[in-house]
Amino acid sequence: MNKEATVSRSDFATAKRIIVKIGSSLLTDGGRGLNQHAISLWVAQMASLRQAGIDVVLVSSGSVAEGMVRLKLSTRPKTLHELQAAASVGQMGLVRSFEDQFQLHDLLAAQVLLTHDDLSNRQRYLNARSTLLTLLDFGAIPVINENDAVATEEIRFGDNDTLGALVANLVEADLLIILTDQMGLFDANPSLNPDAKLISQASVNETLLDEVAGGSISGLGRGGMYTKIRAARLAARSGAATVIVSGKLEHVIQRVFDGENLGTYLVPDMAPLVARKQWLAGQLQVKGELTLDDGAVKILRDAGKSLLAVGVKSLSGSFQRGDLVSCRDLQGREIARGLINYGADDAHKIMGRPSAEFEALLGYADDDELIHRDNLVVI
Numbered sequence: 338m339n340k341e342a343t344v345s346r347s348d349f350a351t352a353k354r355i356i357v358k359i360g361s362s363l364l365t366d367g368g369r370g371l372n373q374h375a376i377s378l379w380v381a382q383m384a385s386l387r388q389a390g391i392d393v394v395l396v397s398s399g400s401v402a403e404g405m406v407r408l409k410l411s412t413r414p415k416t417l418h419e420l421q422a423a424a425s426v427g428q429m430g431l432v433r434s435f436e437d438q439f440q441l442h443d444l445l446a447a448q449v450l451l452t453h454d455d456l457s458n459r460q461r462y463l464n465a466r467s468t469l470l471t472l473l474d475f476g477a478i479p480v481i482n483e484n485d486a487v488a489t490e491e492i493r494f495g496d497n498d499t500l501g502a503l504v505a506n507l508v509e510a511d512l513l514i515i516l517t518d519q520m521g522l523f524d525a526n527p528s529l530n531p532d533a534k535l536i537s538q539a540s541v542n543e544t545l546l547d548e549v550a551g552g553s554i555s556g557l558g559r560g561g562m563y564t565k566i567r568a569a570r571l572a573a574r575s576g577a578a579t580v581i582v583s584g585k586l587e588h589v590i591q592r593v594f595d596g597e598n599l600g601t602y603l604v605p606d607m608a609p610l611v612a613r614k615q616w617l618a619g620q621l622q623v624k625g626e627l628t629l630d631d632g633a634v635k636i637l638r639d640a641g642k643s644l645l646a647v648g649v650k651s652l653s654g655s656f657q658r659g660d661l662v663s664c665r666d667l668q669g670r671e672i673a674r675g676l677i678n679y680g681a682d683d684a685h686k687i688m689g690r691p692s693a694e695f696e697a698l699l700g701y702a703d704d705d706e707l708i709h710r711d712n713l714v715v716i
Contacts, residue, residue: 344578344604346596352511354392354473355594356577357383358501358568362518363584364399364431370406371399371430375584377438379516382590383478384442391594392473394508395446396481396501397435403427428482435480445477450484456503459659463676463712466507467704470711473508498564502571502579509711513572514593515565516584521601522562524549541566541573541603566603573605623674625654625662625681627688627707634666637673637715643706644675644713646695649688656681662708675713678704 359379366372383393401420404427405413414420432448439446449469455461472479483500498515505513525533539546546566562581569579580593582600593599629637633648644664656662657680664673677684684707686698695702 346598346602349512349578349580349594349596352391352594354394354508354510355386355512355514356394356396356501356505356508356510356572357514357516357590358396358497359398359516359584360497360518361398361402363516364397365402365406367518371403371434373434376434377441378588379584379590380435380438381442382588384439384444385591386594387444387476387478388442392508392510394469394473394479394481394504394510395435396497396504397431398482398497400424400427400431400482403430431482432480435478439478445475447472447477447479449479449481451481451500451504452484456507459661459676460657461659462507463659463678469504469508496564498568499571502568502577505572505577506575509575510572510577512594513569513577513579514590515568515579515581516589517565517581518583518585519562519581520583521581521599522546522549522566536601537598538602538604540606541569541579542606546603569603573603576605578605579603622661623654623663624656624660625652625677627652627662627664627677627684628669629664629666629672631667634672637664637713641710641715643710644673644708645692645705646684646687646707647689647691649684649707652681652684652688654681656684658703664708664713671716673713673715675708677708678706 401423404423436446522536523533527533628651692705
């Protein structure tokens with residue numbers, strides 16, 4: 338099942354931004370309460386990477402499991418309101434634990450609670466992205482969990498493996514490390530088959546992966562190996578690599594980052610830039626058009642910079658903040674597509690004007706750029 342990777346494990350050390358997802362069973366020591374010793378070890382590794390200049394985002398499960406311990410519940414609640422109550426209670430201890438541990442390394446932790454609605458709505462997607470990138474610019478460690486206390490079944494991610502993958506897409510991470518209570522993905526169920534072999538590496542879209550994936554063994558979380566495979570496939574949409582590995586291994590995060598052959602490496606099927614270009618250029622509906630002057634066209638093509646309003650000559654369409662718009666030159670040729678930071682009415686007021694005038698023209702100023710370079714792809 339092993340395939341030759343376009344990105345080898347040795348390339349992980351060049352990653353600039355990583356997502357670490359930790360499962361419920363690990364965090365709560367199999368349901369016995371938060372494993373403070375293990376948390377301290379994981380935090381120390383993440384802190385070391387952060388202090389080396391690597392952006393680190395933590396996606397943490399465990400709020401429901403910790404809430405069960407605090408509420409003295411022996412089995413995972415089945416009704417939504419009971420799950421929400423357990424998550425609300427458990428989230429307090431979870432966040433406090435991470436905050437205390439990161440402070441020991443002179444780092445700030447920031448709680449971010451998300452629902453699927455936050456990432457499917459384009460405006461809220463941009464808001465969430467801006468917040469996370471700003472936190473990373475400040476040197477903080479975002480600690481992300483699903484907003485279980487308010488999420489309905491219709492807007493739930495379903496599991497935090499999926500959340501981790503979508504966050505990888507959101508912030509354009511290079512690597513998603515999923516820490517679990519298993520060594521990785523096996524070619525058979527290791528608890529039933531003593532001859533099961535660890536799959537060291539496979540293409541993320543290898544169909545045989547679906548045949549060997551099972552459900553949650555611990556019963557504490559909502560995920561199993563299948564959700565982790567699905568998460569890897571979601572992460573690969575933006576070119577992120579995924580490693581599924583045991584969080585019980587010593588120095589596991591650092592060792593994976595250093596390229597050691599641990600766990601299961603699921604190889605993305607395209608490079609990050611190609612993946613993001615495909616997503617922006619082909620999977621979203623264009624809601625408007627901007628006509629740019631020659632200077633703006635040259636800057637986008639040659640310098641890879643953001644699009645400023647001063648370079649826009651005209652616009653058309655009815656679009657909102659976060660919608661996809663097409664950028665064209667004066668001859669009408671499409672040169673780029675991107676997610677716009679202002680709705681059509683406000684964009685019309687500021688086009689051709691410098692960002693210093695935005696507040697006077699609009700009464701507010703959210704972003705200096707009409708389209709940030711991270712959300713813009715030259716065609």
